[in-house]
Amino acid sequence: MTRHPYESPDEWHDAVLSAVARGIRFAGLYSTANGPAARLIALLATPDGFDTIEVPVTTDPMGRREYPSLSPQLPPAFWYERALHDLSGLTPVGHPRPDPLLLPLSPGSAHPEPGSDGDGARVTARTDTQGPVDVTGHGLFTLTFGPVRSGVFESIEFLLETPGEDIPHLNIRPHFKHRGVAKRFEGRTPDDGVLVAERVEGIASVAHALAFSHATEAAAGILVPPRAQHLRVVLAELERIANHLDVAMRLTDAAGLAVATARFGWHKEITMRIMSRLTGSRFGRTAVIPGGVRLGLTAPDEDTLAELKTLERRIRDDARRTMGTPSFLDRLRGTGPLDADYAAAWALLGPIGRASGQSVDDRWHHPYDGYRHLSLPSSPAVDEDGDARARLRVRWAEIEVSFQLIHAATAAFGMQSEQRLVADEPARPADGLSIGAAEAPQGEVLYAVSFQNGLIARCFARSASLHNLVAFHDAFRTDIFTDFPFIEASFGLSYAGVAM
Structure with missing residues (x-):
């Protein structure tokens, strides 16, 4: 493993995109507490193993910890950036949809900050507001599917926005199975x-x-x-x-x-x-x-x-x-x-x-x-x-x-x-x-x-x-509601593995 440290989030951002442009596979993104700052770490799969590209993210005078989002240029970073914001409080500036993914917190609640000396007890209140509606128009409605379903399916919530048969948009909310695994x-x-x-x-x-x-x-x-x-x-x-x-x-x-x-x-x-x-x-x-x-x-x-x-x-x-x-x-x-x-x-x-x-x-x-x-x-x-x-x-x-x-x-x-x-x-x-x-x-x-x-x-x-479930959003582009169980089963994923 080779570690590539950078001092500037902008340089880090460009280095990750440059590596992927050279054909190196993006494998993951997370952050860890590092004293008053946090360390942002991108994982890359190379022919010889796995490398990291790292950068410290410090707190600005307004109390924010920000870095330029990878997601607009690097699609697979989309969920990772949402997840690390929930857990570590880092904000990806320019992210196209910075909604909570793993841990929707009430205003004023602290983030768990994996890697910190604390035990996570500062996370006091979670919110459970309904997810956003993305598609509007005559005859459209939102169907909430989950988090509890029949049989032994894992708990997860799908918000299907539909006029009745086609599914123009699907929103996924896996946070119901969040267990604080990192801590x-x-x-x-x-x-x-x-x-x-x-x-x-x-x-x-x-x-x-x-x-x-x-x-x-x-x-x-x-x-x-x-x-x-x-x-x-x-x-x-x-x-x-x-x-x-x-x-x-x-x-x-x-x-x-x-x-x-x-x-x-x-x-x-x-x-x-x-x-x-x-x-x-x-x-x-x-x-x-x-x-x-x-x-x-x-x-x-x-x-x-x-x-x-x-x-x-x-x-x-x-x-x-x-x-x-x-x-x-x-x-x-x-x-x-x-x-x-x-x-x-x-x-x-x-x-x-x-x-x-x-x-x-x-x-x-x-x-x-x-x-x-x-x-x-x-x-x-x-x-x-x-x-x-x-x-x-x-x-x-x-x-x-x-x-x-x-x-x-x-x-x-x-x-x-x-x-x-x-x-x-x-x-x-x-x-x-x-x-x-x-x-x-x-x-x-x-x-x-x-x-x-x-x-x-x-x-x-x-x-x-965690890496693959995001594609579930786009698997319905040509499908209808009755195809849902076939698409879900064909993915064969574990929602516990997403929510962590």
Whole structure:
């Protein structure tokens, strides 16, 4: 990791835009308290890893902390700037829509300021006023959808502005799930921090634990034993299969295909039971730790591998039948389209980005753990159509690869003479900033962790859900209200991972 410090917010602004213009991918933006000032940090993905471009933002005589907004020239900064204003109080001057995103505060309430010495107790009052109306005219009305919905959907509020069928504008309010995650990390040891990381986005517990552990391991300069590296691959790919099956289940449920819904739910349940058998948790929690994996874990045995072979065959057969059902394909084809230019401009991640021609996948581009040693296909699964059907096709292809990787990692696990599952030395991270990443089922998870005296001083946990959900606004350009469940399911995101 290379850090590029600047003294002037204007110079910082130009440096970030210049880097992106050179083809470097914008990966995130956050701020951290730095005494009376704040430090603004842009994360950039380079071919060699991740770099930062940083600048202090001081308080002016009027009590404001301002910097020039990136969003007018850099679309993916749009939600990040709103989020860091809510949490840290920095104002992006020139932002096209500086509404609250994660934490709508009442006037006079203090911001949590992640990275500060306080415990966040100064945040006294949240407001819950209705979001703004953007579209007006004869016959238009606003439909509030959420935050509480039927079933087990996560809480989030969508404000649909519509004349009755078409949806010309959609506003998203995820703050109902805000849990103050950034402050939860502060002051904890790495061993406790990984437990918080697993709960940032529960359906991607393994991926978040991996990204946090990678940041900790880099800061501590420790190497993960080979057996642990390959076991990490097994757990990450089981998590990917379960999540992709959940998307298929929700899509078929929206289409009223009861048999397909039941079968994909059955396959997901088997996958999660295998995860539970290996780790003691259906979500793989407490399995990944800084330095390796928890002692006592082992790779799938012969019976489990045979069960996985049967599961793989059944999923393939059911996917083939489902993708050959005309009534199902009619609901997915052309629904929620995001073209390649849009996906590139917004730097979309995961299956959403890959269904629109973007090939970003950290297993290929920033390989880690056992992925560095296993034989991966020449490139990630990519589609060009950009609609709900393409996003599902990408997931089917990724499930096939996941099974291949599980079997390959298990074979490599068995051939290694080194028996250790965790590094000999404990994780004692050096002071300073460290970055770790992992490829979750939803896309790239990125952790920027600052350590001080062996404890976490600041942790920015960026999920692919936070990065991608903003595109939900624009997925309805050619769609109608009854397409909503198909578009939402095809995104496959976690709202907890957005609201933090």
